[in-house]
Amino acid sequence: MRKIWVFIFSIIVLQFHVAAQQQGCNLQIGGRVTDKEHEVLLSYATVYILELQTGAVCDDNALFAIGELCAGNYTLLISHLGCATDTVNIQLEKSVFLEFELNHQDSVLEVIQVHVSMETYKGTLTTDYLEGKALEAIAGKSLGYALKDMNGLNTIQTGNSISKPVIHGLHSNRILIMNNGVRQEGQQWGNEHGPEIDPFIADNITVIKGAAGVKYGSDAMGGVILVNPAPLIDTGGTRGALQIAGFSNTKGGAASAYIQSHYSPFVWRLQGTLKAEGTAQTPEYYLANTAYREANGSAAVKYHKNDFETELYYSYFHNTIGIFSASHIGNLTDLENAFVSDTPYIAGNFTYDIGRPYQLINHHLVKSVSHYHNDKFGNIYLTAAWQNNIRKEYDTHVPLDDSIAALGLPSLYFEIGTITTELEWKHHKKNNFSGSVGLSGMNQQNITRYSTFIPNFKNYSGGIYALETYQLNDWSLEAGLRYDYKWTKAFFYDEGELQTPEHQYSALSWNIGSTYFDRNHTTFNINFSSAWRAPAMNELYSDGLHHGAAALEYGDPGLLQERSYQLITGFEYETPKTYIEIGAYNNYMQNFIYLQPVLPPALTIRGAFPVFEYQQTNANILGIDATAHYHITEPFMVETKFSMLRARDLENDVWVVMMPADKLTGKVHYIFKNFGKIENLDAGVAVVHVFKQNRTYAEADYLPAPEAYTLTSLSIGSDINCKHHSISWSLEAENLFNVAYRDYLNRFRYFADDLGRNITLRIKIPFTI
Amino acid sequence: MKKQTILFSLLGLLSLQVFLFSSCKEEEIPEEPNEEELITTLILEFENTISGEVRTFEFRDTDGPGGSEPVDFDTIRLDDNSSYHITVSILNESVSPADDITVEVAEEGVDHQLFYVTSGGLNLFISYDDEDANGDPIGLYAMAATTDASTGTTTVTLKHQPDIKDGNILTGDTDVEVIFVTEVE
Numbered sequence: 001m002r003k004i005w006v007f008i009f010s011i012i013v014l015q016f017h018v019a020a021q022q023q024g025c026n027l028q029i030g031g032r033v034t035d036k037e038h039e040v041l042l043s044y045a046t047v048y049i050l051e052l053q054t055g056a057v058c059d060d061n062a063l064f065a066i067g068e069l070c071a072g073n074y075t076l077l078i079s080h081l082g083c084a085t086d087t088v089n090i091q092l093e094k095s096v097f098l099e100f101e102l103n104h105q106d107s108v109l110e111v112i113q114v115h116v117s118m119e120t121y122k123g124t125l126t127t128d129y130l131e132g133k134a135l136e137a138i139a140g141k142s143l144g145y146a147l148k149d150m151n152g153l154n155t156i157q158t159g160n161s162i163s164k165p166v167i168h169g170l171h172s173n174r175i176l177i178m179n180n181g182v183r184q185e186g187q188q189w190g191n192e193h194g195p196e197i198d199p200f201i202a203d204n205i206t207v208i209k210g211a212a213g214v215k216y217g218s219d220a221m222g223g224v225i226l227v228n229p230a231p232l233i234d235t236g237g238t239r240g241a242l243q244i245a246g247f248s249n250t251k252g253g254a255a256s257a258y259i260q261s262h263y264s265p266f267v268w269r270l271q272g273t274l275k276a277e278g279t280a281q282t283p284e285y286y287l288a289n290t291a292y293r294e295a296n297g298s299a300a301v302k303y304h305k306n307d308f309e310t311e312l313y314y315s316y317f318h319n320t321i322g323i324f325s326a327s328h329i330g331n332l333t334d335l336e337n338a339f340v341s342d343t344p345y346i347a348g349n350f351t352y353d354i355g356r357p358y359q360l361i362n363h364h365l366v367k368s369v370s371h372y373h374n375d376k377f378g379n380i381y382l383t384a385a386w387q388n389n390i391r392k393e394y395d396t397h398v399p400l401d402d403s404i405a406a407l408g409l410p411s412l413y414f415e416i417g418t419i420t421t422e423l424e425w426k427h428h429k430k431n432n433f434s435g436s437v438g439l440s441g442m443n444q445q446n447i448t449r450y451s452t453f454i455p456n457f458k459n460y461s462g463g464i465y466a467l468e469t470y471q472l473n474d475w476s477l478e479a480g481l482r483y484d485y486k487w488t489k490a491f492f493y494d495e496g497e498l499q500t501p502e503h504q505y506s507a508l509s510w511n512i513g514s515t516y517f518d519r520n521h522t523t524f525n526i527n528f529s530s531a532w533r534a535p536a537m538n539e540l541y542s543d544g545l546h547h548g549a550a551a552l553e554y555g556d557p558g559l560l561q562e563r564s565y566q567l568i569t570g571f572e573y574e575t576p577k578t579y580i581e582i583g584a585y586n587n588y589m590q591n592f593i594y595l596q597p598v599l600p601p602a603l604t605i606r607g608a609f610p611v612f613e614y615q616q617t618n619a620n621i622l623g624i625d626a627t628a629h630y631h632i633t634e635p636f637m638v639e640t641k642f643s644m645l646r647a648r649d650l651e652n653d654v655w656v657v658m659m660p661a662d663k664l665t666g667k668v669h670y671i672f673k674n675f676g677k678i679e680n681l682d683a684g685v686a687v688v689h690v691f692k693q694n695r696t697y698a699e700a701d702y703l704p705a706p707e708a709y710t711l712t713s714l715s716i717g718s719d720i721n722c723k724h725h726s727i728s729w730s731l732e733a734e735n736l737f738n739v740a741y742r743d744y745l746n747r748f749r750y751f752a753d754d755l756g757r758n759i760t761l762r763i764k765i766p767f768t769i
Numbered sequence: 770m771k772k773q774t775i776l777f778s779l780l781g782l783l784s785l786q787v788f789l790f791s792s793c794k795e796e797e798i799p800e801e802p803n804e805e806e807l808i809t810t811l812i813l814e815f816e817n818t819i820s821g822e823v824r825t826f827e828f829r830d831t832d833g834p835g836g837s838e839p840v841d842f843d844t845i846r847l848d849d850n851s852s853y854h855i856t857v858s859i860l861n862e863s864v865s866p867a868d869d870i871t872v873e874v875a876e877e878g879v880d881h882q883l884f885y886v887t888s889g890g891l892n893l894f895i896s897y898d899d900e901d902a903n904g905d906p907i908g909l910y911a912m913a914a915t916t917d918a919s920t921g922t923t924t925v926t927l928k929h930q931p932d933i934k935d936g937n938i939l940t941g942d943t944d945v946e947v948i949f950v951t952e953v954e
Binding site for chain 1: 806808809810811828830833834835836838839842868870873874876877926929931933937939940942943944945946947948
């Protein structure tokens with residue numbers, strides 16, 4: 001009855017990715033899903049690998065790709081809203097491209113699935129992703145740190161526990177992070193405010209390098225990071241996985257687990273993570289007060305019937321971060337004292353205790369997303385999300401006044417609440433056109449206490465967009481247009497008088513691009529786009545002392561919106577032995593907002609403080625990312641990566657500071673033959689050389705940039721095949737030779753060396769009940 | 770299918786409502802920023818040990834670091850070949866009545882120390898004249914002696930050294946650092 005069959009229409013074996021006969025864990029399954037009856041492409045069909053509990057969603061052109069796979073036998077579940085799931089067994093020996101045909105019917109079936117939780121992006125911008133083995137290999141790291149090995153990405157750090165991703169030199173207010181499809185809203189303006197996301201929730205992390213403002217709205221000037229949980233699929237019984245990681249440097253550990261099941265028409269998943277680390281150590285000393293604790297959890301439930309599904313998701317993120325005592329400085333003299341000393345003045349001892357100063361962060365997210373499928377007009381998605389972010393920062397100093405001290409209040413308190421709604425209509429492919437139209441709104445409110453550095457404020461914003469892709473043989477053309485409006489009102493006291501200034505901003509974002517995809521050897525993409533962002537509250541109204549940074553910062557309410565014009569091209573070439581990828585970009589930024597040092601320093605009761613003002617200029621960032629792999633023999637591969645960028649302030653004719661230095665990576669790895677229960681044994685050595693950042697100038701910084709450094713890391717890992725499951729483990733040694741170094745983008749470079757050797761053991765145990 | 774359409778529309782309306790409703794929430798007016806503990810004023814009182822004459826020298830920046838310039842910033846003028854008792858006052862004058870932080874510093878003497886550093890060539894010599902519970906100096910009371918006429922600077926630094934007080938000016942957080950131009954005449 002109503003049996004829905006999927007059969008493999010044809011299996012076209014292609015050299016889809018990397019080497020053909022290679023036995024490693026970098027195989028890829030790519031393919032396309034079409035509707036047999038209507039002969040239409042099934043955009044957003046789901047392809048799920050049962051054994052690995054991972055999957056992918058087809059894009060607008062019904063194409064999907066799952067990467068980082070090991071050779072072996074897999075069960076693929078292919079499904080689409082309105083169709084039943086079917087199962088296909090494949091023996092994967094090389095990367096393949098598969099064509100699936102689904103019998104699509106209107107009114108059917110108890111078992112249907114498509115997930116709504118996963119955002120995919122396949123456009124004309126350059127993208128990179130972490131999933132499967134590559135994602136397991138960073139388990140336990142913070143989000144910012146986890147992404148820094150991607151070409152073109154860096155991390156801006158405040159010590160070892162606060163790291164923020166940098167895409168092509170841009171970060172904080174200039175990039176967007178989509179946490180399970182919802183734009184993450186916290187106090188992202190601060191360099192010492194890391195993203196409040198548990199990377200363990202992710203099944204796939206996709207990075208879009210470039211201005212993706214049309215789809216994702218304003219602020220996506222440097223790029224977008226999509227943190228996607230695995231799709232909720234009602235097959236495969238009750239199952240889950242436990243992941244644990246232990247770190248030698250901080251004598252710390254992380255454990256994360258999830259369990260998921262279904263009771264038709266519901267599918268649910270529970271997930272949680274615990275992490276604790278002690279004092280971090282450099283090659284020669286401990287960094288006092290750098291212990292860390294984190295506890296996160298999430299729950300998701302999906303209801304699914306016929307052509308409709310709806311999902312409710314809740315996640316909670318909580319961490320307590322000890323801030324390296326010697327980095328919290330009272331004035332410039334303290335800073336200078338720290339500079340002249342090779343070792344920090346406050347000696348550290350190993351402890352799991354967190355003392356002052358520290359940060360305490362809570363982030364709640366509730367999301368509801370509904371998806372309705374119709375054969376005629378396509379798919380409609382409605383997303384509504386509420387998030388609340390509370391950040392408390394405790395200074396070294398307990399207030400001198402006992403009555404105030406007794407209250408135990410933080411020195412700084414921020415609470416920001418955000419509601420986002422989005423309606424999206426993706427129409428079916430027609431006459432080679434596919435695309436979507438969307439509407440989005442945001443409502444935000446910020447409260448600051450115990451400080452006047454950032455005022456209280458309210459934001460309202462809304463946007464409307466359309467994106468269309470035209471497919472012609474191996475070519476696709478993409479064009480999009482978006483309009484955004486933002487209204488904001490600040491509340492603060494100036495000499496006892498309440499001030500409530502309002503601002504309005506509105507602008508268009510657009511993009512036009514093309515991709516050429518020849519499945520044999522080459523891919524080429526080019527994209528020209530423009531994105532914008534409104535000045536952030538700290539840029540408009542910062543007023544005075546920046547806590548712990550020994551600087552006075554002043555906003556400018558007259559700042560204009562910032563705009564980026566970006567040209568991106570990418571080129572990929574592959575043969576069985578060789579893989580080459582080169583990407584180049586030029587990002588011209590109009591009204592680029594930056595902190596300008598202003599002379600003379602301000603005289604205060606705590607000594608002289610440097611003064612910075614937010615100003616605007618026109619800037620240009622030009623950069624190249626290149627990657628090459630070569631197989632010397634089948635299992636023996638060498639890989640090299642290089643990235644560089646040059647950022648100029650065009651009006652003042654100086655370098656834009658705090659930009660990543662050039663980076664060169666070399667990697668060799670060997671994949672052993674399977675023996676007994678040991679499969680996919682892979683060992684590698686990687687060497688990263690970070691050049692000195694010479695493109696800075698004296699007035700813009702307290703100290704010149706640190707010297708170049710070279711770090712070596714080792715890794716080994718395998719799968720152990722046990723009956724129904726494959727347990728995987730890996731051992732990684734970072735900074736193997738315990739090199740003392742300082743990184744330009746780490747604020748702690750003023751005070752201490754970076755981390756010494758760190759050995760990490762990771763184990764993943766999948767289970768079914 | 771009709772059912773779903775209805776359900777979907779309902780959900781849409783609901784979300785829209787949430788959006789609109791939350792938009793109408795009362796506007797959040799910030800509390801008056803008064804919890805912040807500021808040090809605004811440093812007063813050095815020099816009492817001549819022979820004549821009993823008292824001279825006070827002040828640094829006063831009533832709105833704290835940043836904002837308006839300091840309103841008072843005196844030059845320390847002392848007689849040559851004389852000796853003085855120094856008494857220090859540290860105040861928060863951004864609130865009314867002013868908060869006397871000197872008392873708090875004295876109470877938490879084991880975590881605080883004032884340092885007096887004079888520039889080379891200035892014939893002013895300062896020594897401690899008080900001690901905390903552990904017998905270490907705090908510096909709220911001090912002795913000063915001058916010899917021949919000379920000019921230079923005197924840097925007065927208040928360090929917060931919780932559990933790490935070690936007589937070292939380099940340790941800890943700086944709460945106060947004022948460089949007074951100083952003339953011995």
